Amino acid sequence: MQTAQDHQPLLAVEDLTIRFLQYGRGLRRRELAPLQHVTLGADRGQMTAVVGASGSGKSLLAHAVMGILPYNAQVLGRMYFDGGPLDAQRIEALRGREIALIPQGVSWLDPLMNVGRQLQNGDRSPQRKALCTKALQRYGLSEETQKLYPFQLSGGMARRVLMASAVVEAPRLIIADEPTPGLPAVTARRVLSHLRQLSQEGAAVLLITHDLELAAQTADRIAVMYEGTIVEQVEAEAFQTGEGLSHPYSQALFDAMPGHDGFLKLKGR
Amino acid sequence: MRKRMSESETTVQSGRGFWRDKALWRSRWLRSGGFLCRKGARLLLLLLGVSAAAFFLVSLSPVDPLQTNVGQAALGSMSQEQIARLRSYWGADTPPLQGYAAWLRGALSGDLGTSLLYRRPVLSVMGEKLKNSLWLTAAAWLLSGAGGFALGTLAGAKQGTQADRVITGAALLLSGTPAFFLALLLLSVFSVQLGWLPVGLSVPIGMAAEQVGLGHRLVHAVLPGLCLSLSGMPNILLQVREKMLQVMESDFVLFARARGDSWRAVAVRHGLRNVALPALTLQFASVGEILGGSVLVEQVFSYPGLGQAAVTAGLGGDVPLLLGITVASASLVFCGNLMADVLYGIVDPRMRKAGGLL
Numbered sequence: 001m002q003t004a005q006d007h008q009p010l011l012a013v014e015d016l017t018i019r020f021l022q023y024g025r026g027l028r029r030r031e032l033a034p035l036q037h038v039t040l041g042a043d044r045g046q047m048t049a050v051v052g053a054s055g056s057g058k059s060l061l062a063h064a065v066m067g068i069l070p071y072n073a074q075v076l077g078r079m080y081f082d083g084g085p086l087d088a089q090r091i092e093a094l095r096g097r098e099i100a101l102i103p104q105g106v107s108w109l110d111p112l113m114n115v116g117r118q119l120q121n122g123d124r125s126p127q128r129k130a131l132c133t134k135a136l137q138r139y140g141l142s143e144e145t146q147k148l149y150p151f152q153l154s155g156g157m158a159r160r161v162l163m164a165s166a167v168v169e170a171p172r173l174i175i176a177d178e179p180t181p182g183l184p185a186v187t188a189r190r191v192l193s194h195l196r197q198l199s200q201e202g203a204a205v206l207l208i209t210h211d212l213e214l215a216a217q218t219a220d221r222i223a224v225m226y227e228g229t230i231v232e233q234v235e236a237e238a239f240q241t242g243e244g245l246s247h248p249y250s251q252a253l254f255d256a257m258p259g260h261d262g263f264l265k266l267k268g269r
Numbered sequence: 270m271r272k273r274m275s276e277s278e279t280t281v282q283s284g285r286g287f288w289r290d291k292a293l294w295r296s297r298w299l300r301s302g303g304f305l306c307r308k309g310a311r312l313l314l315l316l317l318g319v320s321a322a323a324f325f326l327v328s329l330s331p332v333d334p335l336q337t338n339v340g341q342a343a344l345g346s347m348s349q350e351q352i353a354r355l356r357s358y359w360g361a362d363t364p365p366l367q368g369y370a371a372w373l374r375g376a377l378s379g380d381l382g383t384s385l386l387y388r389r390p391v392l393s394v395m396g397e398k399l400k401n402s403l404w405l406t407a408a409a410w411l412l413s414g415a416g417g418f419a420l421g422t423l424a425g426a427k428q429g430t431q432a433d434r435v436i437t438g439a440a441l442l443l444s445g446t447p448a449f450f451l452a453l454l455l456l457s458v459f460s461v462q463l464g465w466l467p468v469g470l471s472v473p474i475g476m477a478a479e480q481v482g483l484g485h486r487l488v489h490a491v492l493p494g495l496c497l498s499l500s501g502m503p504n505i506l507l508q509v510r511e512k513m514l515q516v517m518e519s520d521f522v523l524f525a526r527a528r529g530d531s532w533r534a535v536a537v538r539h540g541l542r543n544v545a546l547p548a549l550t551l552q553f554a555s556v557g558e559i560l561g562g563s564v565l566v567e568q569v570f571s572y573p574g575l576g577q578a579a580v581t582a583g584l585g586g587d588v589p590l591l592l593g594i595t596v597a598s599a600s601l602v603f604c605g606n607l608m609a610d611v612l613y614g615i616v617d618p619r620m621r622k623a624g625g626l627l
Contacts, residue, residue, distance in 0.1 A: 063523075066527045067526075067527075068523050068526050068527050092529075095526075095527055095528070095529050096527065096528040096529020096530070097529060100527075100528070101524065101527040101528070103520065103523075103524050103527070104520075107519075107520045107521065108520040108521055108523070108524040109521055109524070110521045110525070110539050110542065110543070111521070111543075111619065112542050112543055112546070112617070112618060112619075113538075113539070113542065114618070121525075121528055121529075121530065122530070122534055122538055149618045149619065149622065151619050152622065165528070
């Protein structure tokens with residue numbers, strides 16, 4: 001596994017642990033650590049998929065990189081972006097411009113604001129408007145789409161609007177958090193091919209998904225997440241051939257894929 | 270994919286073409302006509318019910334208008350004939366049902382009768398009182414709405430901070446304080462102890478009407494207005510705060526932050542927008558509360574407005590005036606709620622695009 005020192009991927013996450021303090025009855029405190037010792041890299045021009053079951057902490061990882069964890073979350077460990085440490089201040093300066101998030105669904109759009117306004121993000125200069133129009137056009141959305149409100153968008157359209165929102169500026173790291181659930185297979189594949197294209201243009205794409213099959217088809221590298229930690233990060237081909245998978249969980253995932261050995265029941269930790 | 274796309278494209282087209290489409294326009298007008306008719310019928314039923322309830326409550330009241338307005342001693346010195354005349358003047362000899370029928374007949378032809386206490390047409394008494402009350406209640410309504418909205422959004426956006434705790438604490442304390450008690454408190458502090466503001470009435474005592482200026486009226490309206498605003502504010506404030514908390518925890522606020530919006534920009538651009546709608550509804554629905562509050566507050570400040578007239582009419586057995594005020598207040602409250610309904614349809618894009626209510 002590569003670290004920030006010897007290769008310097010665009011985004012390097014090292015030994016990331018996220019803890020939540022919960023206050024129970026009285027003064028009793030409970031500590032939850034949904035993410036433990038996560039080490040992960042996402043490189044320029046590559047599409048890295050983080051695959052895991054729901055509840056394994058994938059979205060938290062995305063939120064940690066974007067700096068949008070709830071206020072009671074405690075983040076331990078190191079993150080690097082483009083060689084420099086990625087702390088809260090730097091995240092705040094970079095997000096939206098160099099780091100972009102493609103969220104899960106239409107509920108991430110303000111229901112009372114039309115698409116154009118949301119993409120402009122408060123900047124109503126002609127330059128910004130032109131950028132928004134261009135971003136929407138890129139995904140086949142006409143100028144008219146800008147006047148629509150989120151409730152008027154179909155599922156596929158909403159997904160393309162969210163994708164367009166990420167590429168209004170030219171981000172170097174794009175984090176797509178579960179961009180495919182609820183979409184028909186054809187549409188889902190198209191969404192992934194759009195992401196693929198972004199990575200071919202030089203951006204680092206971090207795809208967060210529970211769909212291993214789709215990820216294995218489109219991503220370059222796959223990081224397998226299990227119970228709050230990345231158990232291994234391998235080339236995507238490993239999930240085509242089954243070779244090079246060392247962790248039993250990833251082997252079980254491989255076996256459960258259509259056309260492979262079948263489902264192997266795993267014991268919990 | 271292609272088929273799906275074309276489907277979604279056509280729904281969008283019909284949504285946009287809605288305004289151009291003549292047939293749909295016509296149905297829209299028919300629908301809004303139907304809406305107004307339904308609301309009108311409902312208002313008539315409401316006024317009928319409210320006036321009947323008020324009338325029969327008064328007829329059950331233990332207050333004897335003769336004893337109250339003429340006095341036991343005066344009554345004792347009168348002949349039976351005089352007393353009978355007085356009884357018929359105060360309507361004490363007509364059975365309630367008959368009395369209500371007579372009032373209703375008059376009301377339907379636009380005549381609300383003559384005030385028994387003021388000996389003038391009810392409409393002219395109400396007009397005069399309303400003039401005093403209207404700008405007091407309107408100012409209180411606007412102030413409580415604006416103040417509640419501003420402080421509520423602030424507290425909600427800054428949840429858990431010192432500012433939030435102070436604002437929310439004050440709002441809870443105020444909402445637990447009866448309006449009349451607040452009025453007494455304000456009076457004892459600002460009028461009695463500090464002596465800054467007059468103790469009551471709407472104009473200085475003993476001043477000729479032509480000498481009374483706007484300044485005098487304003488100074489006299491400060492305390493009642495403040496009291497009404499303060500007692501109406503917590504309701505709106507707490508609801509707005511709650512809504513703001515919801516909005517600030519929503520996914521779209523998280524996404525706005527992920528796109529680099531500052532906390533302030535998020536609160537202004539997304540918070541205010543999403544809180545404004547429920548706040549608007551609440552504001553128009555609060556007309557009733559302000560009117561209700563004004564009855565007590567005007568009484569404490571001896572402010573000669575509609576609220577005080579309602580109390581006088583109720584205690585003095587002046588049925589025509591009481592019914593007139595009841596019907597007028599009910600109409601005002603109804604209009605407030607109607608405005609809330611209609612405005613929601615206009616302001617909320619989800620309802621506007623679906624045709625709205627009007």
